[in-house]
Amino acid sequence: MSTGVPGVDLAEQDxxxxxxxLHLTRxxxxxxxxxxxLREHTARSxxxxxxxxxxHPDREVDPRRTRAGARGDPVHGQ
Known part of the structure; x- marks a missing residue:
């Protein structure tokens, strides 16, 4: 059972x-x-x-953080 305020109820900064x-304590x-x-930490994360x-469905994605970009795919300019 996860604890804390449900994510949907948190203000953006919170x-x-x-x-x-969570990332700092992982x-x-x-x-x-x-x-x-570990199970609770994973569930909350x-x-x-x-x-x-x-x-943020349209957040900026760094092309180097994609499968093709990480491989240096020439089609994607790497």
Missing amino acids: LLREIEQ NETFLHGSHDA FELEQEYLRR
Whole structure:
């Protein structure tokens, strides 16, 4: 059971702050957290990231962060 304010109810700045905090604590949770802690961290991260994507469906995507861009695909100018 995930805790915290539901992502849909967070103001934009609060959503961004929560996502940033989750990203900062991910490695520590992964390496040293209990199974329950890791499961909750994963669920909360997914919830908030999905809410961000829902709010920003047309966000800018760096071409280097795509499969083709990461491979240096000449069709995409790499």
